[in-house]
Amino acid sequence: MTYLAKPKLHHPDLPKNALGLTRRDYEGTISTLCAGCGHDSISAAIIQACWELAVQPHRVAKLSGIGCSSKTPTYFLDKSHGFNSVHGRMPSVLTGANLANRELLYLGVSGDGDSASIGLGQFAHSMRRGVNMTYIVENNGVYGLTKGQFSATADRGSKSKRGAVNTDEGIDLACLAMQLGASYVARSFSGDKHQLVPLIKGALTHPGAAFIDVVSPCVAFNNHEGSTRSYDYVRHHNEAVNSLDVITMHKEITAEYPPGSLQEVRQHDGSVLRLRKLADDYDSSSRIAAMSYVQSHYARGEIVTGLLYVEPDAIDLHEHLGTTMRPLNELGDKELCPGSAALAQFNASLR
Amino acid sequence: MTYLAKPKLHHPDLPKNALGLTRRDYEGTISTLCAGCGHDSISAAIIQACWELAVQPHRVAKLSGIGCSSKTPTYFLDKSHGFNSVHGRMPSVLTGANLANRELLYLGVSGDGDSASIGLGQFAHSMRRGVNMTYIVENNGVYGLTKGQFSATADRGSKSKRGAVNTDEGIDLACLAMQLGASYVARSFSGDKHQLVPLIKGALTHPGAAFIDVVSPCVAFNNHEGSTRSYDYVRHHNEAVNSLDVITMHKEITAEYPPGSLQEVRQHDGSVLRLRKLADDYDSSSRIAAMSYVQSHYARGEIVTGLLYVEPDAIDLHEHLGTTMRPLNELGDKELCPGSAALAQFNASLR
């Protein structure tokens, strides 16, 4: 019952992370989504990932567009500033925010309608620019908030609740992200917390454009037979290619694993992505191979999940732009204003 | 000198096509583009292709966005209706026009800024819908009309005339079109009329979304060293994978060719695409293989040209929608208005 206030007192036994915070410190207000909505599981995974990484909640900026999915930032990290912007345009707002202060963590949450329909352009361009962010699409194949119309990720041939068949080609945002230059691309399922939490952690530590496509069933409008985004369908067609373990620089890396089955990817910030292969022939270091693999499995009806591609030496937008390391929003008159002497010279050059 | 009127009289010896028309009947007003602009060569190729196919000029609708490239529809087919719409939004206007009258041929002309920057969303969605059209991007990697800024197709690392280096990932529109469901995808070079003309003919006969990415150097702003869209660069990095010959149903197909080297693709309307392989390992019938091929060659600095992908049994938007074969713009009151009797029944159902 969504109207009941959450109990305020924390249970004293709740486990604490490196910052001494409990999971509760990463929560938000109570969700107003439908009971059973996949999006709520993703919020829970975000909370878990941030807690495990011991992220400082107020150093996260969470941004979204419009839709049920885009509402979710209210439901986690209530110590963070949030921005529920306009439909399909979160990427530009996030990009701008990121430009203003490169020190925060940027978490963009969006829906498939928000990112693949109206927002496809902004989605694509934010990937090409290498904005340092974690961009999560909560992908249910429909517009939840406007009551169940197909979105642009709906698979061709899939059926709506009312029986209509989708005739447009569905967009695979993960493949698109790879093609457009995202340097960390994953896919997961809201029903698979074990897979999802480390993927989010990996994305948060990744120093570039990290994208996660999370299949997230809409129980109100897209969980029926004929849908390719129902819990049942996804459970039966999910093909995980690897499993991930994220080790931050704080932790010492000790254990040794037999080579081959395990791959370690070291990122800029010192964090290590430890990947255990589940599909022998999968190589997450090749963009082209990854795309081929994902697309040919899709042609067979399989949804490939896991860390699809990672480029550990990603260069982000600030590096491209050569921005100062100080957050731009901290610069004051002194750094910014050339002053009257410079102006006099400028005048002189114009006579 | 662009202000001189074209001579009106046709030379009596000009060759005529099946309709008895000469190339002149397919021309437009004189170009106001820069001398040497690649776009003018593409206009010439369009004229040639339409003439060779003996298309009825007035049965073509030519649409564009805004840019030097988008100006070109004035320079060919002056018996056709043309529409120079707004920047980046030609695809939706073309889609609407196509819905209104499925009997015309739709030719969309756009620039890389127009289609890949501001227009990426509309580009993508028109491909996914399978709009029956020929969509040509005159790709020079810059905004010509606004004086040489990078567009979204500019390759990462390429240099602007003023020496700035592009840091964003460049968009390969041909790969994107394949991924998004276009059923005929080609790439060519404005400097290679022999390759380009048949590709345009194939696109015009193709019964679905046909896309051609034509590299078209901008002599004013992107023909210098360091550019990857200069005449020199493209000539040196062009890798043609096949050559095409389009045989319309009017022509009898007689000659026999040794198998293997030659592939024949029969389209809906009876036209035949005769493809001669230039690269042994290239297969234009597999979307996924084609994308891999193009992308891995790109990684080696090669620009793959030719008919990259074709799906001869393409289904277009009208088939998806189940639209009547008659042009919608010809239906009158009789077909469209249910009339007062139906209204009375409707009223009755509401009491």
Add this chain to the structure above:
Amino acid sequence: MKTLQATNDFVIKFANVNGSGSASANTLFAKSIARMGVPVSPRNIFPSNIQGLPTWYEVRVCEAGWNARRGGADLMVAMNPQTWEKDVAEVTPGGYLFYDSTRPMPAGKFRDDILVIGMPLTEICNATYTDPRQRQLFKNIIYVGALAALLGIELAEVEKLIGEQYKGKEKLLEPNVKALRMGHEYALAKLPCPLGLQVQRADKVGDKVFLEGNNAAALGAVFGGATVCAWYPITPSSSMAEAFAKHCRKYRMDKETGKNNFAIVQAEDELASIGMVIGAAWNGARAFTCTSGPGISLMSEFIGLAYFAEIPATLVNVQRAGPSTGMPTRTQQSDVLLCAFASHGDTKHPILFPQDAKEAFEFTADALDIADRLQTPVFVLTDLDIGMNERLCDPLTWDDARTYDRGKVLTKEQLDAGARFGRYLDVDDDGITYRTYPGTHPSRGSFFTRGTSRDRYARYTEEGTAYVDNMQRLLRKFETAKHFMPKPVVRPAAKPSRYGAIYYGSTAPAMEEALALFEADGIHLDALRVRAFPFQDAVIDFVNDHDHVFVVEQNRDGQLRTLLVTEGALDPARLGAVLHYDGTPITARFIHGDIAKRLSALQVTPLRRTVAGGASGE
């Protein structure tokens, strides 16, 4: 305690949780009253959310036939514990509170001045049904049964309605009827039947129909001959597009081939929707889109193109409360200025203002004619109140002799016959020029359409004189537009008056009721309902014929008043702004109260009719 006593004149409000299936039960309730010949006007008040949040359904029972929201609640059916306090507080003193008494409520949660009627709905359901969904759904039907008993609604009418609803699904019919009767019997046996509020059979409904504006507008688009619809989902307009699809499947399927005489595309966004509409209309099909405020903002650039390149387009804007995402499930009339002037540069666009579903039907059909005639984008401005609520209105009518006005289009025959063609050549001096559809003629009549300036023969030019010539013709065309737009409706007071009121759109029902209140007060107020922009002379004359005119509207900034002042060259000091903009539909009470207050102020302070200048307080 004196309880309210009223027959055929009261308001019942249902407080529910959305997604709980209450909507159809509540509609059933409202319709059954209409079936008894007693006018009702129901209104949905719902959140921007799918499940679990408060939603209300307000039913005004009113034999006098006023369709406006009245305000207040005489009987509250309080089914939502989330909003209990607020709901209880809202009941009119002496009114009634009906609630689910399964779980006992502390006494402090009630009020002394209302009659509380508890019924253990959950208990009854749990005892009868095992399936949780059934428990929830039938609970709603049970309370409808109980309310029928309490209010004197004839059970037979309710059952008949259920019968019609489940025609062909008899398996569902029976349990519904059973639940209904269970509630009815329980109430008769255990609840204080009859209440002071009673429904009594009357004959005030006549042949009226119960119709939503969006549904009606969609049918108007079908009758008006629209063949192309491009849209993007947005509350509160989505149901118009969905209804258009439904109507087309019914009325527009080719009988022989089973093929569609229409094409509907759910576009990727509003820029694409309007782009498709413009493309289709350019190519000679009638096309429309429906959207709400944010959509119009996004369409702004394209609207300017259609204005300047002169392409017909019909846009139905079902307004909601702005700015930005605002209150997407609340009503407002706050896109008037945007629609009138959308896009950069000097632009003006015709607007139609339907007052209800019936006019939504008519004006949408008309708009398609007008757009073709004027070759320009035309707006139909409704709002959530009109669009998403069923309302009783006169049956829709259509004159079979009517033919579509496709405007000035040259055919192949005319071109062959040598018709002189200049796409922007004003041969008739009405500002409207001839066009041709693409593909019409092998050698004549082709032209290039563009958003840049051009001469009368559609040739690109940057010449100032050609530009001005064209811009002035567009003004002339806007003048011509007045002849094709629906005329204003004047409602003179019983006696000549120095005061007037102007209103439009969904404000009409409340205004009409307010006028009756004034009449009852002996206050004379002439009224005029604007139905279109640009304003005809009659509108401007109306203002000039009165000392002071109130402009009643549902936005903060008095947007129609601004249009009147600037386009009608009227002195703003003489136009009072009566503004209601909290997202709820305006009421007669509000209008009456506000104008009465201002009138008395005006009569104390002499009118500034002869005093030029000076800022008015409005």
Add this chain to the structure above:
Amino acid sequence: MKTLQATNDFVIKFANVNGSGSASANTLFAKSIARMGVPVSPRNIFPSNIQGLPTWYEVRVCEAGWNARRGGADLMVAMNPQTWEKDVAEVTPGGYLFYDSTRPMPAGKFRDDILVIGMPLTEICNATYTDPRQRQLFKNIIYVGALAALLGIELAEVEKLIGEQYKGKEKLLEPNVKALRMGHEYALAKLPCPLGLQVQRADKVGDKVFLEGNNAAALGAVFGGATVCAWYPITPSSSMAEAFAKHCRKYRMDKETGKNNFAIVQAEDELASIGMVIGAAWNGARAFTCTSGPGISLMSEFIGLAYFAEIPATLVNVQRAGPSTGMPTRTQQSDVLLCAFASHGDTKHPILFPQDAKEAFEFTADALDIADRLQTPVFVLTDLDIGMNERLCDPLTWDDARTYDRGKVLTKEQLDAGARFGRYLDVDDDGITYRTYPGTHPSRGSFFTRGTSRDRYARYTEEGTAYVDNMQRLLRKFETAKHFMPKPVVRPAAKPSRYGAIYYGSTAPAMEEALALFEADGIHLDALRVRAFPFQDAVIDFVNDHDHVFVVEQNRDGQLRTLLVTEGALDPARLGAVLHYDGTPITARFIHGDIAKRLSALQVTPLRRTVAGGASGE
């Protein structure tokens, strides 16, 4: 034939082909006159195209210092055969025509009433240079040399300018000087030097600088502390973003690290540009975008978000002729209404109207302060005439004591000290509320920003009262805005007058000149230059203090007049619209002629000051 005789007061017009390298030669010509202490105002008239189409450069030489376009051409330098007829026709009777006489022209192509001066430019070039590009480029320098001789321009000044231009590129210097002298000598030897038009050294330039508005506005953004610029190329605004980049590289590179104290993103379109600006400003950076009309149309939805969610944003709109793509290389003031009311729902936005490059610098810097102070999008409205033409103006100044007004932002320290924080809580009663930057404090001050309605603590709500409370506060804030906007400038006539004129932006130079003409006529006309919207009381009082006020602007529909009427509650009958909108800059001649005509009409027909209502003819 009597030829024109004038010293330091004439107009020369160069007719060229674009892409032919004439621009820099023409600028050289204009600057050399300024170096002689004689004010000039040059204007580019160019096509929307890169190469091969007609382009003109108009230089008004005017010792009196009028910067406005005068109209007409006393000397035409006709270098473009495409436009020959038109160019020849434009010469003032008695004026001069200078042309390339290499190819003989038929006699019918000239006029009898002007003095024709032929110089075989092509022949000279072909004889001197072999490289085709050199032939083309030096031809331009040669005619500058010839004109110097004809007009009495001191060659030394031209040479000095060339020297400055090619400083460091001495290889280019010498051949340019050579070409210049060649032209000069030829003219002295063979052409009718001196012409009746003469430049004579004066001291009327003083310390004035020669500056383009876009360049100035870009520098204003640097001085005003903008760190984030997101833009999309569009004529005539692109050069502002490009100048910002240039200035930043010069002034904003961190000396130690070589890193940038700024971030500039060329976005994929205007929706993204404004989105980035909003994101950056939300996150505490000063951010701006620059664009033109179509861009503002596309930004409409986002502008509404910034209005309602209250996020600072600075938008420089360098206006061009609309609607739609319109005439992209022509000037207009036709986005006033769009900017004032952009987006759906009830919205209003502050606007600044700089009159020239100097104010473009100042107001852009101011706008960044104002946007932070008001937490709302603020427009700086310039136009092509201001933005893309070099104009003499007073040197730019900056007060080093000035600090940025970052508005109401709570710091970590204030939050720690227990500052009460409600994001939309109006503690000072000025309508402006406190905000915090993301990341400020671990546990206090975080809030959720949204475009939906919310309460004072930024919590989502659909409550009508909270919505109205917020919307009214926004009106209060708009009222507060007036205190932060630049004040109007009043120019009273020599004697008290019943008539006034209001003008703004790039109309100022022409208006000032027109006022001098009126003064010379003995006609008294008070004038007020509006510098901002919302209008301060002084603007409204000005109208009220006059019987009739002319509103002079460069658009078709009298857009500022509309704003005055509705926002100032003024009677439109008292505001005359003086409108010039063919895409060329307005002239004093036009204003003087139009107002003089209307004034005499007004004096015949008594003013309708006491007659309420009735449509005005304007």
